[in-house]
Each structure stands twice: as C-alpha cells, then as structure tokens.
Amino acid sequence: MPWELDNDRPIYLQLMERIQHDIISGVYKPGDKIPSVRDLALDAAVNPNTMQKALSELERSGLLYSQRTSGRFITDDEKLLKKMKMDLASEHIHQFFEQMHHLGFSDDETLEMIQDVLRREQYGTDS
Amino acid sequence: MPWELDNDRPIYLQLMERIQHDIISGVYKPGDKIPSVRDLALDAAVNPNTMQKALSELERSGLLYSQRTSGRFITDDEKLLKKMKMDLASEHIHQFFEQMHHLGFSDDETLEMIQDVLRREQYGTDS
C-alpha cells in the first residue's frame, strides 16, 4: 500500500522518518537486509530517486549501511538502536509539551487532558 | 527578534502555525488589529510576500479578516477561538500518541515516560 505522505513537507524527509521509525520500532530487525531501493519505491508509490535520497541520507545516522552491489542492511548495534529509540521518544515528548505550552496549556493541564483522552479511549471511542 | 523557523518545511506554513497559535493562545486579543504585513515580515525576518501568503491563507479558517485599506483584525467570535484551541490541542495529543505508538510505546508506557519527564523537571533540570 502507498505510504501516508502529505504535501506539506519534502517527501524524502517523510520517507526517512517512516523508515527510521520502522527500524527503531523493530519492523526491521538488527542485521536484516531491507528491500531494494526500487522495491521500497514501488511500495511507497514514490520515485526511486526520491527513495534513494531518503536512504542515503539515513545512512549518516548509522542505522543503515549499504553494500554497493548486494543490498542495504540494518545495523547490528542494538545499543545504538535502543539509544535512538529513547532519544526519539524524548524528542517527541518535549516537542509535544512545547506545542501545548504555546497553545496556553500548562504541564498539569496538558497531563489532565491526556489522561482524559486515555480514559475515554479505554471505555470506547464513542460518546 | 527573528522567529524560529526551520528549513524542513515551507516558511509560510510555519508562519501560519505561529500566528494561529498566537491568536488562539491570546497573544492577540479578539477584535485586535494585528501589525501590518510589512511590520510582521520585518519582525519575522521574512519577505513581505511570504508573510502576505501566510496571512491570506490563514483567513480561510476564519480566525482573521482583512479590511483592504485599514488593516487586518482578529475575529470577535470567541466561541470559534475556544473551539479551535481545543481542536488544536486534541490534534496535538493524538499525533503525539500516534508517533509514540509507532515507536513501539503503548499508551501506558508513554504516560509513564511523560510523568517521569514532568517529575524530573519539577525537581530541577540537571541530573
């Protein structure tokens, strides 16, 4: 299926984020070979050049490495994977609170809204 | 001071978000006249055309309206302002949990991480 992409940001950046999340969350396992540029591009419904750009940019973080003629692989460094997972989560949390703060919600108010949402989802999505 | 803008997304979109937040969080009060296109552009260190685009796009949401020769004003509709504030907050919350879920964190795990972060900030930023 085509990946969910919006037109508000460069596609290659969105591809990078998606793949990074897939690596870090374990969709691809350490050491795994990932699909070829062309296959990934086909899956994402995107030009191969765009996917190539996303992947080569991603290599700079060390999550991926390419073997020029045999394919592209996930790093074996599980410590790095775990670290990036925690770093990303922390980043998401801080950005979220920054947005809420800018909207005028304090940390406590934000926490309450979150708990409300979670409670509501626990007992069903309607009402 | 120049506004905080990154190069990953179109500037006019970032301006829109910033101004929208400023309206909704009350930096600009209902009925207020906001600074002119040129002044805002100067403040943001951005081309007047770019600011003009951001403002005219923003008008479609109803938060602003322009009087062609006298200036641009915040809506008086406080009900709309409150609604947009809650809608935006809700959107931020859902997007945040979606990101965390994609990283592999459950709702409960995410909530715990948040509480950790808040506890840590309560007792000082170091350590």
Add this chain to the structure above:
DNA sequence: ATGATTGTACTATATCTATAATACAGTTTA
C-alpha cells in the same frame, strides 16, 4: 555463463517556494 538484481550516477523537466522590486487604490494620520 547468463540474466536478474544491487546501489549509484546523471541529465532533463516541471512544480513549488522564497525573495526582490515595484505598483496602485483606498484609508488614516498629521
């Protein structure tokens, strides 16, 4: 050995974005 697959490179083209530089009609201000 042969053919398919791999990452990579290159050119060309179209669109979007951002800036610069003007211009104009109506309103406000002094």
Add this chain to the structure above:
DNA sequence: TAAACTGTATTATAGATATAGTACAATCAT
C-alpha cells in the same frame, strides 16, 4: 490637503524538490 500606511497584485529570478528516463559495474541466482 499632503504624506504615510494599508492590503493586494504583478513580474522576475533563484533554489529546492520530485519525477522520468537512462546507464553502469559488481554481485547474486539459476
């Protein structure tokens, strides 16, 4: 009344982005 300011419009230019199409050398599978 005259000058300054308002939103808006226009043209031109430069850069980033996305796609299309093609090519090549090394490796892998059969």
